Amino acid sequence: MEMFSNERKAEAWFAEQRWPGGVRCPRCAKQDVSRRINRKPMPYYCRRCRRYFSATSGTLFARTRIPLRKWLIAMYLMSVHSKGVSSVQMSKHLGISQPSAWFMMHRIRQMWNQAQIGRGTPGNGVPEVVECDETYIGGKIKNRPLHKRRYIGRGPVDKHPVIGMVYRRNGFVAAGPVHSTNRATLQRFVLSRTDPQTRVYTDEHPGYRRMPRYHRTVKHSTKQYVNGAVHTNSIEAFWAMLKRGYSTYHWWSGKHMHRYVDEFVGRNNLRLLDPIHQMSVMVMLSVGKRLTYDDLTK
DSSP, X not given: OOXXXXXXXXXXXXXHHHOTTSOOOTTTOOOOEEEOTTOOSOSEEETTTTEEEOTTTTBTTTTOSSOHHHHHHHHHHHHHOTTOOOXXXXXXXXXXXXXXXXXXXXHHHHHTOHHXXXXXXXXXXXXXXXXXXXXXXXXXXXXXXXXXXXXXOSTTTTOEEEEEEEETTTTEEEEEEOSOXXXXXXXXXXXXXXXXXOEEEEOSOGGGTTOSSEEEEOOGGGTOOEETTXXXXXXXXXXXXXXXXXXXXXXXXXXXHHHHHHHHHHHHHTTTSOHHHHHHHHHHHTBTOOOOHHHHHO
């Protein structure tokens, strides 16, 4: 709150994170830039493009009506709350409406897109080791109102399947919702995110059988959870955190499931950084992205 006590401080910090070597035009990437003393219509002017711009031009924050300091405070709150923050609570923290907080938080989740964060590369010729597993997200039928209960089966019926993997070398996670947990879907996910030399550890799910990778399993059906170096405890720990976060939000729609999963994946992959450095990375990840309200609600 002290760092971002006013809008000028927030803008100065944001510009420093986005352009550590000096202000650049977001269109031509040149430093032939002048500052507007009266800041009208925008704080910066590119002499080459002959266009005005601000620190947020070309980012997820572009043309927002919410003060930038409130955006940065929201980023901080979402970074330090490992189980997430509901849009109702965020609206109370920031003094904005719940729909505005909901839209703001989805745009912040867009920065945590796991494809942008990446998983790094193995080093010293040591093969990558990954743990892969799947889970189901959704509430129990017995906890729903009577008019919404549908007794159409047992187990994960009417829930959303999510598949994920943990890279043991650095603890990075890759995860996302899928339509089914059949063999083609599971193996496509694993093969697209691993190299031929990667060692894959899973449970005894039949969808992983005959996978063209070094593959070992543990048999949870017989109470076997560790077999030497073979286990799935790391990805199971991530699922535990994800499901605790589900209780924070109470409900995720299937339409936005991938956005909530991206939030927990992104927060996990940046967890070794302190909050201010996490926010700095998120500023860089916001460049070149765009998410409108129509994209979310159509």
